[in-house]
Amino acid sequence: MHEGDGSKIRLLRDDDVPAAFELSSEAGWNQTEADWRLLLALARKSCFVIEADRQVVATTTLVCYERKLAWIGMVLTKREYRRRGMARRLLAEAMTQADQMGIETTKLDATDQGRPLYEELGFRAEQKIERWSRPGGTVVQIPAGVRAQETTLRELDLTPFGADRSLLLDLLSERNTPTRVSRSFLFARPGRVTAYLGPCVSETPGAARSLIKQCLQSTTCGWSWDLFPRNQDAVDSARNFGFAPQRQLTRMFRGKPLQQNEKAMYAIAGFELG
Ligand SMILES: CC(C)(COP(=O)(O)OP(=O)(O)OC[C@H]1O[C@@H](n2cnc3c(N)ncnc32)[C@H](O)[C@@H]1OP(=O)(O)O)[C@@H](O)C(=O)NCCC(=O)NCCS
Structure with a gap:
């Protein structure tokens, strides 16, 4: 899937793990490369990236626990690519996938930065998590x-x-x-x-x-x-x-x-x- 700026959505691959790890590290997150590989092992067909300028610039993962529940995570956009709709595109892709799979409930844990976007996509607050x-x-x-x-x-x-x-x-x-x-x-x-x-x-x-x-x-x-x-x-x-x-x-x-x-x-x- 290509956009006018030459960027494209595709699945996360094993050889993207170092770049994905760099993204989560840049955000100050605690995940390791092993955590990214765990996501791939759980959800190889529903971990998405946007590739632009020959690099991974944004990620979103969707882990499905049967059809009952799916979990969105690792919603990350490289700093210099933010506010260009990258996260919105990836989330739309993940939600389309969840809908096609007949997932009953999708959940996520939102930072304050991510929350406005999730609200726009129909997510509602359930409770706090710390x-x-x-x-x-x-x-x-x-x-x-x-x-x-x-x-x-x-x-x-x-x-x-x-x-x-x-x-x-x-x-x-x-x-x-x-x-x-x-x-x-x-x-x-x-x-x-x-x-x-x-x-x-x-x-x-x-x-x-x-x-x-x-x-x-x-x-x-x-x-x-x-x-x-x-x-x-x-x-x-x-x-x-x-x-x-x-x-x-x-x-x-x-x-x-x-x-x-x-x-x-x-x-x-x-x-x-x-
Ligand atoms: C949150 C994050 C993923 C957004 O990525 P992005 O690619 O810039 O998001 P988009 O360009 O698709 O923005 C979609 C909408 O989200 C909202 N949004 C995005 N960043 C925002 C910010 N800093 N403050 C308020 N609203 C914001 C806006 O409504 C925006 O639409 P607009 O640009 O048309 O106003 C990115 O800022 C990021 O990686 N942050 C650090 C990690 C993080 O907190 N991730 C969320 C985990 S739940």
């Missing part, structure tokens, strides 16, 4: 959890998340084994600037706290944790573990409202993943 962080040194190694087979992650995750994201959980498990206790789990992964805590799903605040404590205790690096301020237990834990709120985004949805159980979700998987 980035909390804990200072520390650079990320060296993230502790791995212990393998446990008794209950599949899918079983624990399906009801609170509201859609099947087992492929995502499998891919995250390949990167780092989650920590498990009773009917709760916690993932952690390296980030560009800080380590990333999440997703964490737990039936009780006590189990969530113990998982998080276990994960943090042997580390000296900085951490990021994205949580729902509505989940007071998550907020209290974050504060007790030395985290402080860093920025606030708005979770937005388009299509059928899909209730998720944020009381059981102590940490999301990422703003680009849900």
Whole structure:
């Protein structure tokens, strides 16, 4: 798809990952090249870029969790190409794809910069979501959890998340084994600037706290944790573990409202993943 200025929309490819990483780094985001590759593994046919002047200048990803829910993320435009309709074109492409696939609900976590555009496209605010962080040194190694087979992650995750994201959980498990206790789990992964805590799903605040404590205790690096301020237990834990709120985004949805159980979700998987 070409526009008059010679730019074209096409799918994100493996060899675009360094350029895509440069874009997210320029925006100050924490994603790594491995995070971009994860998006490709999840959604090879719905991660889009705009190529202009022989370079990737804008990106948008759409990850589908069956037909029930799709997640928009990595809406980024290179600074010198902003306000030329790049993000609008990519989002229109992603929404067309979602509609063609019969996706019931599309969600995203919007920065203040992105929000006006999403509102124009029919997204409505659902609730606030916050980035909390804990200072520390650079990320060296993230502790791995212990393998446990008794209950599949899918079983624990399906009801609170509201859609099947087992492929995502499998891919995250390949990167780092989650920590498990009773009917709760916690993932952690390296980030560009800080380590990333999440997703964490737990039936009780006590189990969530113990998982998080276990994960943090042997580390000296900085951490990021994205949580729902509505989940007071998550907020209290974050504060007790030395985290402080860093920025606030708005979770937005388009299509059928899909209730998720944020009381059981102590940490999301990422703003680009849900
Ligand atoms: C947000 C962002 C992706 C917009 O990209 P873009 O290619 O410049 O967006 P577009 O040119 O398609 O703009 C579409 C509309 O969005 C709104 N918009 C875009 N940037 C805006 C800004 N800085 N302030 C207010 N509204 C803005 C406007 O309504 C704009 O339409 P207009 O130019 O006709 O007024 C870009 O600024 C960016 O990469 N920001 C940093 C990362 C980020 O916050 N991404 C959003 C994640 S949710």
